Amino acid sequence: MFLSSIDNKWQPIIKKLESVLGKNGVVKRKDELLTYECDGLPQYRQRPALVTLPKTTEEVAEIVKVCNQYEIPWIARGAGTGLSGGALPVEDCVLIVTARMRQILDIDYDNQRIIVQPGIINNWVTQAVSGAGFYYAPDPSSQIICSIGGNVAENSGGVHCLKYGTTTNHVLGLTIVTAEGEILKIGGKVPETPGFDLTGLFVGSEGTLGIATEITLKILKTPESICVVLADFQSVEDAGKAVAGIIQAGIIPAGMEMMDNFSINAVEDVVATDCYPRNAEAILLVELDGLEVEVKNYKEKVAEICRQCGAGSITSANDQETRLKLWKGRKAAFAAMGKISPNYFVQDGVVPRSKLPQVLAEINQLSEKYGYRIANVFHAGDGNLHPLILYNGAVEGAFETVEELGGEILKLCVRVGGSISGEHGIGSDKKCYMSDMFTETDLETMQYVRSSFNPKGLANPTKIFPTPRTCGESANAQKTEYKGAIAF
Amino acid sequence: MFLSSIDNKWQPIIKKLESVLGKNGVVKRKDELLTYECDGLPQYRQRPALVTLPKTTEEVAEIVKVCNQYEIPWIARGAGTGLSGGALPVEDCVLIVTARMRQILDIDYDNQRIIVQPGIINNWVTQAVSGAGFYYAPDPSSQIICSIGGNVAENSGGVHCLKYGTTTNHVLGLTIVTAEGEILKIGGKVPETPGFDLTGLFVGSEGTLGIATEITLKILKTPESICVVLADFQSVEDAGKAVAGIIQAGIIPAGMEMMDNFSINAVEDVVATDCYPRNAEAILLVELDGLEVEVKNYKEKVAEICRQCGAGSITSANDQETRLKLWKGRKAAFAAMGKISPNYFVQDGVVPRSKLPQVLAEINQLSEKYGYRIANVFHAGDGNLHPLILYNGAVEGAFETVEELGGEILKLCVRVGGSISGEHGIGSDKKCYMSDMFTETDLETMQYVRSSFNPKGLANPTKIFPTPRTCGESANAQKTEYKGAIAF
Numbered sequence: 001m002f003l004s005s006i007d008n009k010w011q012p013i014i015k016k017l018e019s020v021l022g023k024n025g026v027v028k029r030k031d032e033l034l035t036y037e038c039d040g041l042p043q044y045r046q047r048p049a050l051v052t053l054p055k056t057t058e059e060v061a062e063i064v065k066v067c068n069q070y071e072i073p074w075i076a077r078g079a080g081t082g083l084s085g086g087a088l089p090v091e092d093c094v095l096i097v098t099a100r101m102r103q104i105l106d107i108d109y110d111n112q113r114i115i116v117q118p119g120i121i122n123n124w125v126t127q128a129v130s131g132a133g134f135y136y137a138p139d140p141s142s143q144i145i146c147s148i149g150g151n152v153a154e155n156s157g158g159v160h161c162l163k164y165g166t167t168t169n170h171v172l173g174l175t176i177v178t179a180e181g182e183i184l185k186i187g188g189k190v191p192e193t194p195g196f197d198l199t200g201l202f203v204g205s206e207g208t209l210g211i212a213t214e215i216t217l218k219i220l221k222t223p224e225s226i227c228v229v230l231a232d233f234q235s236v237e238d239a240g241k242a243v244a245g246i247i248q249a250g251i252i253p254a255g256m257e258m259m260d261n262f263s264i265n266a267v268e269d270v271v272a273t274d275c276y277p278r279n280a281e282a283i284l285l286v287e288l289d290g291l292e293v294e295v296k297n298y299k300e301k302v303a304e305i306c307r308q309c310g311a312g313s314i315t316s317a318n319d320q321e322t323r324l325k326l327w328k329g330r331k332a333a334f335a336a337m338g339k340i341s342p343n344y345f346v347q348d349g350v351v352p353r354s355k356l357p358q359v360l361a362e363i364n365q366l367s368e369k370y371g372y373r374i375a376n377v378f379h380a381g382d383g384n385l386h387p388l389i390l391y392n393g394a395v396e397g398a399f400e401t402v403e404e405l406g407g408e409i410l411k412l413c414v415r416v417g418g419s420i421s422g423e424h425g426i427g428s429d430k431k432c433y434m435s436d437m438f439t440e441t442d443l444e445t446m447q448y449v450r451s452s453f454n455p456k457g458l459a460n461p462t463k464i465f466p467t468p469r470t471c472g473e474s475a476n477a478q479k480t481e482y483k484g485a486i487a488f
Numbered sequence: 489m490f491l492s493s494i495d496n497k498w499q500p501i502i503k504k505l506e507s508v509l510g511k512n513g514v515v516k517r518k519d520e521l522l523t524y525e526c527d528g529l530p531q532y533r534q535r536p537a538l539v540t541l542p543k544t545t546e547e548v549a550e551i552v553k554v555c556n557q558y559e560i561p562w563i564a565r566g567a568g569t570g571l572s573g574g575a576l577p578v579e580d581c582v583l584i585v586t587a588r589m590r591q592i593l594d595i596d597y598d599n600q601r602i603i604v605q606p607g608i609i610n611n612w613v614t615q616a617v618s619g620a621g622f623y624y625a626p627d628p629s630s631q632i633i634c635s636i637g638g639n640v641a642e643n644s645g646g647v648h649c650l651k652y653g654t655t656t657n658h659v660l661g662l663t664i665v666t667a668e669g670e671i672l673k674i675g676g677k678v679p680e681t682p683g684f685d686l687t688g689l690f691v692g693s694e695g696t697l698g699i700a701t702e703i704t705l706k707i708l709k710t711p712e713s714i715c716v717v718l719a720d721f722q723s724v725e726d727a728g729k730a731v732a733g734i735i736q737a738g739i740i741p742a743g744m745e746m747m748d749n750f751s752i753n754a755v756e757d758v759v760a761t762d763c764y765p766r767n768a769e770a771i772l773l774v775e776l777d778g779l780e781v782e783v784k785n786y787k788e789k790v791a792e793i794c795r796q797c798g799a800g801s802i803t804s805a806n807d808q809e810t811r812l813k814l815w816k817g818r819k820a821a822f823a824a825m826g827k828i829s830p831n832y833f834v835q836d837g838v839v840p841r842s843k844l845p846q847v848l849a850e851i852n853q854l855s856e857k858y859g860y861r862i863a864n865v866f867h868a869g870d871g872n873l874h875p876l877i878l879y880n881g882a883v884e885g886a887f888e889t890v891e892e893l894g895g896e897i898l899k900l901c902v903r904v905g906g907s908i909s910g911e912h913g914i915g916s917d918k919k920c921y922m923s924d925m926f927t928e929t930d931l932e933t934m935q936y937v938r939s940s941f942n943p944k945g946l947a948n949p950t951k952i953f954p955t956p957r958t959c960g961e962s963a964n965a966q967k968t969e970y971k972g973a974i975a976f
Contacts, residue, residue, distance in 0.1 A: 110732065110842035133738075155680065166680055168688070169657070182929050190838045190871060192643065192654055194909040194918070195926065195952060196697075196934045200656070200688035209684075221738030244598065250621075250709030294782040350678045354598035383678060421682040430682070438683065441670050446684045448940030452933060464683060 010049065013070055017052055017094075020062040025100075027051035036077065036095050040142075041085040043399055044428050048075070048089035055100045057175055057183060057213035064211070064459075065181035067094050073461045076211040078118060078150030081142040083346055084427030086154060086206045090462055096211060098149045104128055105214060113172060113189050115216045118149025122156075125217060134219040137164035140423070141334065152212050155204030157423030159255035159287070162381035164220070166423060168203040175214035176202060179454035189216055201449070206425050207460035209453035223289035226254070227299050228323045229316045231306035232280035236260060236376075239282035240357040242309040243380045246286065247353065249305060251298050255287040256381030257330050260360070263375040263388075267329035270336040276329050280312065284380065285330055287323075333377040334388065341373075341390035345399075347406045348424040349413035353383045362412055363387055370405045384422035385413070411436055426464045434466045498537065501558055505540055505582075508550040513588075515539035524583050527568040527575040528630075531887055532916050536563070536577035543588045545663055545671060545701035552699070552947075553669035555582055561949045564699040566606060566638030569630040571834055572915030574642060574694045578950055584699060586637050592616055593702060601660060601677050603704045606637025610644075613705060622707040625652035628911070629822065640700050643692030645911030647743035647775070650869035652708070654911060656691040663702035664690060667942035677704055689937070694913050695948035697941035711777035714742070715787050716811045717804045719794035720768035724748060724864075727770035728845040730797040731868045734774065735841065737793060739786050743775040744869030745818050748848070751863040751876075755817035758824035764817050768800065772868065773818055775811075821865040822876065829861075829878035833887075835894045836912040837901035841871045850900055851875055858893045872910035873901070899924055914952045922954045 017026045027033060028050050037045045049072075054060045067074040074094040077087040089095060098119035106115040109132050114125060122143040125136035139158035140146055146156070152174070157166045164170070173187030187199035202209055233239040239258055246253065259267075264276045264283060276283050284306065288298045295318075303314050317323045329336075337344040351359045360376060363385075367374040375388040387409055391398045410420045410433050420426070420433045434443060443465060453459070505514045515521060516538050525533045537560075542548045555562040562582040565575040577583060586607035594603040597620050602613060610631040613624035627646035628634055634644070640662070645654045652658075661675030675687035690697055721727040727746055734741065747755075752764045752771060764771050772794065776786045783806075791802050805811045817824075825832040839847045848864060851873075855862040863876040875897055879886045898908045898921045908914070908921045922931060931953060941947070 108840075108842075110736075111840040112735075155685075157680070165657075168685065169653075178933070184930055184933060185927070186930065188907060189840055189905050190907050192645070192838060192872075192910055193907045193925070194692075194914045195922065195931075196693055196937055197643075197656065197688050197691070198930075198933065198937070200685050201937070203685070204682075205684055221736075224738065247600070248598075248709075250712065291782055291785050293785050294779055297779050297781050350680060352596075352599040352677055354596075384680075417677050419676060419678050419681045422680055426682045434683065437681070439673070442672055442674065442686075443683075445666070445672060445686065445940060449684055449686070449689070449937055452936030452940060 013066060013072070014050065016066050017050070017063060020059055021052055021054060025053045027053070036089065036097070039077070039080040039082045039085060039087040041083055041088070041427070041429055044085045044088050046089045046091060048095045049092045051095045051097055053097055053100045057177065060096060060177045060211055060213050061181045061183050063094065063096055064177050064179065067458055068179070068181055068456070071456065071458065073458050075460050076149065076153065076207045078147030078153070079121065079145050081146040082150055082154055082425065082427060083348070084154070084421070084425040084429040086425050086427035086460070086463060088428045098147060101213065108189070109134065111189060112219050113216055114219050115214055116148055118147060118152065118212050118215060120148045122146050122148055122151055125219070129219050130222065133222050135222050136170065136217060137220055138167045138170055141331065148215055148217070149212055152203050152215055153205070153207050154425040155423065157379070157384065159257060159379065162256055162379065163252045163254045168200055170218045171199060171203050171215060172218055173216035174199055174202055174212045176210045176212050178210040179456065179459035187216065204425070206427060206464055208450055208463055210459055225292040225295040225318065226287065226289045226323065227295045227316055227318045228326045229286040229288070229299055229302050229306070229314065230275060230326050231284045231311040231314045232277045233282045233284065233309070233311055234280070236282045236360050237357040238310040239284050240360070242284055242306045242311065243356065244353060245305040245309060246302055247381065249301055251301060253286045253302070253381060254289040255285070255379070257285045258376070258378055258380035259283050259330060259333065260376040262373065263333055263377045264329070266340050266375060267333055267336045270339045271328060271332045273325065273329040275315070275326055277312065285326060330377065333375070337375060337388045337390060341392070343391050343393040345389045345391065345402045345406055347385070347387045347389065347409050348422050349385050349410050349418060349420055350422040351383045351385065351413050351416050351418035355416040355418070356380065356383060359385070359412060359416060363409060366405060366408050370401060372402060372405060379422070382422070383418065407433060428463060431464055431466045434464070501554060501560070502538065504554050505538070505551060508547055509540060509542060513541045515541070524565065524577065524585070527565070527570045527573060529571055529573040529576070529915070529917055532573045532576050534577045534579060536583045537580045539583045539585055541585055541588045545665065548584060548665045548699055548701050549669045549671050551582065551584055552665050552667065555946055556667070556669055556944070559944065559946065561946050563948050564637065564641065564695045566635030566641070567609065567633050569634040570638055570642055570913065570915060571836070572642070572909070572913040572917040574913050574915035574951060576916045586635060589701065596677070597622065599677060600707050601704055602707050603702055604636055606635060606640065606700050606703060608636045610634050610636055610639060613707070617707050618710065621710050623710050624658070624705060625708055626655045626658055629819065636703055636705070637700055640691050640703060641693070641695045642913040643911070645867070645872065647745060647867065650744055650867065651740045651742045656688055658706045659687060659691050659703060660706055661704035662687055662690055662700045664698045664700050666698040667944065667947035675704065692913070694915060694952055696938055696951055698947055713780040713783040713806065714775065714777045714811065715783045715804055715806045716814045717774040717776070717787060717790050717794070717802065718763060718814050719772045719799040719802045720765045721770045721772070721797070721799055722768070724770045724848050725845040726798040727772050728848070730772055730794045730799065731844065732841060733793040733797060734790055735869065737789055739789060741774045741790070741869060742777045743773070743867070745773045746864070746866055746868035747771050747818060747821065748864040750861065751821055751865045752817070754828050754863060755821055755824045758827045759816060759820045761813065761817040763803070763814055765800065773814060818865065821863070825863060825876045825878060829880070831879050831881040833877045833879065833890045833894055835873070835875045835877065835897050836910050837873050837898050837906060837908055838910040839871045839873065839901050839904050839906035843904040843906070844868065844871060847873070847900060847904060851897060854893060854896050858889060860890060860893060867910070870910070871906065895921060916951060919952055919954045922952070
């Protein structure tokens with residue numbers, strides 16, 4: 001049922017929603033809706049019909065029930081920082097925005113658990129518990145603005161996920177509202193619960209199974225000591241060998257990041273860290289945490305392995321100030337690309353660690369073939385690549401070509417036994433590559449599972465699953481793609 | 489369709505199965521079928537109609553297709569060591585036994601992965617990779633006889649799961665055969681794959697979604713140093729405080745096990761370790777692993793915390809021989825109960841760590857109320873209790889009372905925010921307690937998910953999900969419970 005053309009049909013819906021949320025809880029003015037047209041993937045845009053701002057699980061359930069009654073698609077949105085268009089509206093949809101769901105509901109230090117609402121910003125969790133000596137491990141680059149609800153939807157990663165795992169390893173329980181408006185409590189406060197692991201299934205399901213309204217997270221003790229080692233190399237292969245060598249030595253760094261020459265120079269141009277040698281072909285940033293004696297020992301081992309793999313200079317820092325200085329360039333890498341190029345497109349793929357040198361060489365070949373510069377900044381320890389493709393969006397057809405190039409990189413990842421997404425999700429952006437990774441039967445099974453929670457397909461339709469349109473097709477095809485119930 | 493009464497109906501089925509598996513691949517003689525009447529929960533028994541012994545994924549798929557065609561329920565069985573009756577046959581079913589699926593298919597040291605068939609014994613994985621300095625972390629007590637396929641079905645734990653997580657944290661990818669005979673490849677060789685986490689969903693689904701035929705496992709580097717600390721206490725509360733203190737100090741031991749006075753004396757009576765003081769109310773075994781410097785430092789901290797919590801003597805061991813000696817009593821605890829009592833019943837529940845002293849006190853009260861001795865041997869670090877209820881099965885009604893007592897313990901676990909199973913699964917044994925932990929809507933959602941893989945309910949019917957029968961009802965009710973398709 002498409003309602004935009006029958007405006008008077010929206011009146012009873014708005015009335016019902018306002019009776020639940022109050023007038024301030026429903027955004028309906030076109031200019032105010034503009035903010036919600038896209039998330040962190042601005043190349044795709046669609047205005048929603050309405051935005052709702054609930055405060056509680058019960059309010060969310062009421063909104064969903066109204067949507068269900070009128071068969072209106074609805075989409076959950078956290079802070080809107082997602083990079084795969086997971087929170088992109090569809091035509092005539094209702095957005096459920098969690099910006100007013102920012103309560104910390106419970107902290108249990110004895111059992112190292114915190115219960116939060118989904119709108120809480122990732123970094124606030126650590127802030128809330130750091131006084132007692134705890135922190136929340138998953139740290140996406142956007143952690144000062146992204147929401148925990150969004151992290152749950154996308155199974156977000158981050159620098160520290162090499163050692164500590166992505167979001168799914170830190171979510172113990174969820175209260176969710178299904179697409180039919182039912183409230184489910186899945187998982188709990190203890191690590192393992194019997195029956196099917198619905199919590200694990202929900203994390204990373206990108207809003208297609210429902211919306212999380214209360215989230216129980218694991219918090220960890222702040223490590224006694226942290227050290228960052230910076231090493232530079234004359235070839236990406238050597239840096240790759242050092243990565244393999246460190247892991248093979250049984251060391252699991254908290255994080256292990258690589259940047260290539262192009263990225264090094266871009267960040268030095270823009271933020272001038274003066275830490276990264278401009279002539280290095282690659283730098284490696286290795287963060288170690290744990291006991292002081294442990295970190296000291298690992299630091300020496302890491303330095304030794306880097307030297308054996310041909311590292312030039314090796315710097316390390318234990319104090320927070322110098323550590324932040326060493327990280328500054330890496331943290332600013334995406335922003336730096338925005339300064340040296342009118343536009344950039346972040347790709348996100350995973351390859352087995354041992355394939356890193358081969359894949360980086362092939363990405364360089366693709367860069368030359370397509371004529372677009374590609375900067376490589378990535379989580380080397382877990383083989384999670386983030387090639388940044390630089391382009392000028394004002395040039396007609398440029399984005400489409402860049403998308404195609406990005407697609408070639410993803411296909412390369414799949415070919416070497418990797419994955420088309422490490423931590424950004426599939427969303428709207430990558431669904432056409434799902435068939436490169438999964439068989440028809442795989443996707444069909446996922447769709448069956450989806451319909452267990454979301455039988456009419458109203459929760460975040462058109463996301464994750466490939467549709468007949470081909471990858472090159474215009475993003476505006478998105479608009480007319482939602483056809484009510486899931487058909488597969 | 490019930491086929492035992494119409495024996496000639498089995499002839500074409502046997503013929504089809506033999507054409508796929510050969511004559512040796514189908515067990516049909518009643519005396520040979522006896523072995524398969526129960527798993528590690530011998531109180532429940534049912535003879536299967538046929539046992540099949542496939543060697544490959546394709547053979548498994550063919551068996552399942554035949555079952556599907558004739559609407560015969562089928563049940564996967566590994567080594568048959570499960571403690572919750574997960575591999576218990578139903579009437580007129582086909583068992584798919586993985587005893588001939590014991591190939592290691594691939595080892596990839598660079599990326600720390602191994603691919604195995606499901607019949608491989610847990611301990612063999614470590615044996616296969618230990619020469620290269622690796623091991624497989626999850627270590628159920630039955631690790632020298634249990635199969636990896638069974639571990640996947642039950643999401644098995646073990647002593648080392650405190651630090652390293654249960655089976656689900658170590659399975660990267662699966663080839664599965666669904667209940668319709670379709671072959672799916674889910675997950676992969678890299679840690680994160682997009683779309684729904686079907687691998688995570690499948691692990692712990694107890695054979696109700698299909699059967700895993702190829703399993704990709706993560707292998708870890710063997711730690712440089714291992715140390716075991718043994719401390720004894722004059723009260724369970726003090727030992728509980730030491731557990732909390734160790735975790736609060738930011739130490740994550742590889743394992744942290746507790747035994748109460750009754751268990752200590754039982755094992756000393758039977759295996760005479762001469763390590764555990766008979767007058768101690770509780771002992772704590774703490775295993776630490778990592779770098780030598782790290783382990784040394786943690787050992788001192790653990791000893792200090794134990795002393796502060798009132799520990800009597802503290803012993804520690806780094807060399808393998810002494811470590812094994814310290815562990816000997818713990819490892820022999822279940823067997824010891826079998827020597828001092830005609831029968832025992834192992835319960836498996838989880839409580840938040842902070843509730844351990846309260847819960848142990850209440851278990852003692854229950855023991856007195858029911859008049860059955862209960863030994864407590866458990867994974868203290870993650871609050872995973874294993875109360876062992878001692879009884880004499882020859883006394884009429886004893887098992888039923890013990891089951892009721894076991895049920896009271898599970899309800900207690902749920903009441904304090906815990907779980908009715910830590911690592912043994914729900915199977916046949918605990919399904920009637922599922923409603924204590926989950927709402928109708930939760931269970932209904934799980935059933936919907938189940939039907940995505942298993943629409944006719946043929947794969948391991950009657951397991952996990954509660955049926956209208958009450959908990960006290962005879963185990964033989966099992967026999968007639970399967971009614972074809974899932975009804976809910």
